[in-house]
Amino acid sequence: MMPHPHVLADGSTVQEQSAEGWAATLDVMVDAGYSCIDPTDTWIRIADLSSARRQEFARTVRAAGLQIPAFSTSRRSVMDPESWEENLAYSHRAIDACAEIGIPLINFGFMRQLTPAQAKALWFWLEPGPVDDFSDEARALAVSRIQELGRHAAEVGVQVALEMYEDTYLGTADSILAFLDDVALDNVGVNPDFGNILRLHREVEPWLEIAEKLLPRTNYWHLKNYYRDEEPTTGSVRTHPAPLEFGTINYRKAIGMAVEAGFRGAFCVEHYGGDSISVGATNREYIRRVLPRVIPAV
Template sequence: MSTSLNRTNWPIAAAMIQYANMLPDGTSVQDQTPEQWAATLAEVTDAGFTEIDPTDSWIRLADLPQSRLAVFADLVKEAGLTMPGLSTARRSVIDPEQADENLAYSHKVIDTAARLGIPEVSFGLFYPLTAPQKAALWFWTAQGTVNPDDPGTWKMAVDRIRELARHAQEVGIGLSLEMYEDTYLGTADSAVRFVQDVDHPSVGINADLGNLVRLHRPVEHWASMMQKVAPFTRYWHVKNYFRTEDATTGMVVTAPAPLEFGVISYRAAIKMALAHGFKSAFLVEHYGGDGLSVSATNREYLRRILPKAG
């Protein structure tokens, strides 16, 4: 990516987490008509976005037939959008039930990104939501599945991510690993150790600190985490949360917040990453309410705090 990025041209993509893959009538986004896809893309452009991440919780591009994939890519172009990144969710390559299937799918994601000219992909080691998580207002307030504290599984994860990294390098794609609670990237220290164990130039950390500061439990201060992961940060999911801690009872309460209002100072966090040469795209996210519109305000906040031209 160009080193002359500044606040006016930095790629800032809309996340599609507010759009479900399964529609209320029981059909899937996978099977929508081009006109229906175009209508959703129009909502993204109406919110002022010029970039989109076709997140696979919304549409699994890697599972589309080639003819349909070409149609989708044409619609994105016609909408005036580009795709600087492609994120996956809950497709862990060490999933106890779907590990091999998810590994094969991840290879397809890399090939799909290369075919569409998408320069970055994001993978994670987090699993599908549990029943209690699905029942909760905010899924992160219920306990999810935990990566096993097992050296053999850690090694399998490292080996499989390195395999994907080699593939990504062959086709000119960067690979970002998403920080997420109770996974091998669930703390800053563990995320750094994991990426160092993978030891591949195509691999970095998706410093999604929002996934951690939202937890109703003690967590490391965001600034300390960011200092540790900043040298490894690439394609970056950004979102924020209100967080309050009662030291007398230990109670922690969090809720989604627009990027500039939450507990993480992204002005400071981005400065840390820029000091280490960060030049990847951002993906703006927000859970709850009109997530797309809040993401649009998050985009404008980033435009105000990113470096000026020249």
Template sequence: MTQHTFTAENWPIAATTLSFSGVTTSGVSVQDAGEDVWGAAMAEIAHEGFTEVDITDSWIKPGDLTASRLEALKSVAHDEGLTIEAISAIRRSVIDPLAWEDNLAYSHRTIDAAVALGCSVVSVGLHRPLLEAQQRALWFWTADGPSDPTDQETWQLAVTRLRDLGDHASSVGIGLSLEMYEDTLIGTADSAVRLVEDIGHSSVGLNPDLGNLHRLHRPVEPFLDSVAKCVPYANYWHVKGYSRIEDSTNGTIMTAPVPMEASTMNYRAAIKMALQAGFSGAFCTEHYGGDGLAVSARNRDYIRRLLAFDLSDAFSPEVVR
């Protein structure tokens, strides 16, 4: 079996800050709020038993903070015993036809911010801001969003710009991870793998966030088939669970967020497959709806239980699916 640096007890498993609003109850942007607001969120994350956190930029945009504010953010996390493992920069596509220049510059600033915060990785994607219909929906993924063109020119722009970010990340000693998301050039396992291979950079890997695909109310590739293709390229992993119901008699497909262990996504098999492929990156547990932080903590504990077996002598590589 592949040897891994981490144990089940110390494998980095971060809480996402997706569970926290980017606006305080008094209407102030968390970006501009006092350190006490940041510290309160960090304390709540630590109280749920986390030792790592992913700063998802729907809460705070580290790439837009000054050096002193970055130091303050790092300090309030450390005061609660938290390591800032990663930044997830979302909906800032470097091939957005309108905003790509701003998004590319922002992504570079985010990499620099990640270094200041002591992160191991920055996760970026090609998904764009939610459309009005998505914002109105209870679950935004049930409404159609923007789609990437699939022509060769757009593909090459993605390769060139993401390789540029990979060069930057490599030069400062961190990884760049590409988050899978529907209707983007990282929207299927085959396309995601091809993009990483075309970028061809040792610091650029996949964030196989297959929950983003499994939740869609449309046909998708079987979960474990996608896992098998993606995990050899994975260097970071957003994980979350969905229950999926398909009625082949009338074509109805329905999904809802659930804890990972209750999901129709078989993470017990998926994590075995990832370890066999040599995955050694951090996890980030996510959940939409209700008490997302509590479910994320439950997901973390589930992963640790799986790792405890999969990293033990009892594990058999012959049984992975």
């Protein structure tokens, strides 16, 4: 996942940047050994580029020797009370942008913009964020809006992944399965990002239980890990970002479970803090080392 900022040092944005500027950023990823990227709209909003600029971006990515197996939107909830209409329109444009330049999958979620307290915190998950309206009427509306996006995506040959995230309609394994069943579209699956859940400073659903339930419905996967420490006498919880192989989640086991369940999609390595590009590269090599040991013999 591209960890680069959308707003540049001079106050301009990546949208306005030249192809040479894009290439310079992509070269950082190539130098770190990546062959694929998820450009993510925290870096570049391909939905808001003109068609000519989108084609220019695609050519620049190819010239760097990179591929794009998926594109993630971030904090563009179609159920945000203040900006759902804008976010829904944006999501439709993002689907068309993916189809236009050959990106086969788009990742959506119900997470909303960070609150001022979250934006100020060392780690944003230490502060409570927005909570979805879980009334029957609101949830039904959420299902209908994802169905709308899913049908559009199917028409243009794009898959949709729905990202697990706390306090949303996709906050627990069971709520995700029920939501997928209600959406009932073959091109809509789940991104079981249980790192989003493990890092919370509260009681959380065990990652292994989430994996057992969601990996059979997975079509894309953001992977990140955290150290998690719980003090049973006080209820205190502490978490901190960790490389995949060192954190609390056993990703060797999780990846093996995913492969056994039939997952053949892309792994998107993600990390917060420090040199996330290099930690992501370490995570990438860990996955490459683990995969040959968990793929069933043909």
